[in-house]
Amino acid sequence: MVYLVDAHSHIQMETFDRDRDEVLRRAISSGVISVVVSGYDAVSNYRALGLNGKIGKVLITLGLSPNMRHGEDIEFVKSQIIENQDKIVAVGEIGLDSVKSRLSMEKQAKIFREFLTLAQEINKPVVVHARGAEKEALKILRKYDVDVMFHCFTGSIKILKAAIDCNYTVSISTMVCFLDRVRRIAEETDVYSMVIESDSPFLSPVRGRNEPSNIVYALKEIAEIKGMEKEELAIIIRRNTERFFNVSL
Numbered sequence: 001m002v003y004l005v006d007a008h009s010h011i012q013m014e015t016f017d018r019d020r021d022e023v024l025r026r027a028i029s030s031g032v033i034s035v036v037v038s039g040y041d042a043v044s045n046y047r048a049l050g051l052n053g054k055i056g057k058v059l060i061t062l063g064l065s066p067n068m069r070h071g072e073d074i075e076f077v078k079s080q081i082i083e084n085q086d087k088i089v090a091v092g093e094i095g096l097d098s099v100k101s102r103l104s105m106e107k108q109a110k111i112f113r114e115f116l117t118l119a120q121e122i123n124k125p126v127v128v129h130a131r132g133a134e135k136e137a138l139k140i141l142r143k144y145d146v147d148v149m150f151h152c153f154t155g156s157i158k159i160l161k162a163a164i165d166c167n168y169t170v171s172i173s174t175m176v177c178f179l180d181r182v183r184r185i186a187e188e189t190d191v192y193s194m195v196i197e198s199d200s201p202f203l204s205p206v207r208g209r210n211e212p213s214n215i216v217y218a219l220k221e222i223a224e225i226k227g228m229e230k231e232e233l234a235i236i237i238r239r240n241t242e243r244f245f246n247v248s249l
Contacts, residue, residue: 194236
């Protein structure tokens, strides 16, 4: 059996309330030995923290998405991160979104910089959401001394290569199973710069809700793209994930 880590999920969401333990059991049974649960606002951060001690190895990141709800208390989210810095493996997701966010890019960039400064101060890596704004995000990130993971990367190959040149980590989602654009990104990404994520409950490669166990389908697809054995690729990707989050699983 291959052993993997789901580098980014939202299994704290209500859609998992009825069967979260079973979802985690399925992940373990499929070889997903750890699941990273990423917060994106005050409520989801709180719910993510509540998953500590759940079945299997659950890792937590806390952040504030650029697609935040109106009236979100930015300072409160910062306090969540500071107060729980010993319980989390990264700050995120944070970033920029030119597609869905209701905030101006100027306002998004200001908030993004505030959280990057905080991550730098507490010595945590960052999980970056950059949809339609990868170039702008990269320009800002280069000014900070933080380890970076581009979650669910869908940007241009030019920006991809620039990110890899910065030693940033690129997270390939389960969209690699059904989207040519993401297949091309997987093709162009060095395996030592790559991790895999489900972004559960979104982006399912099968009918219905996505869940961490489905990253095995992404592994299979990437192995075929790279012309590698799944077992060999899984070892590299798991080690990449452990290194980025500074954990040993």
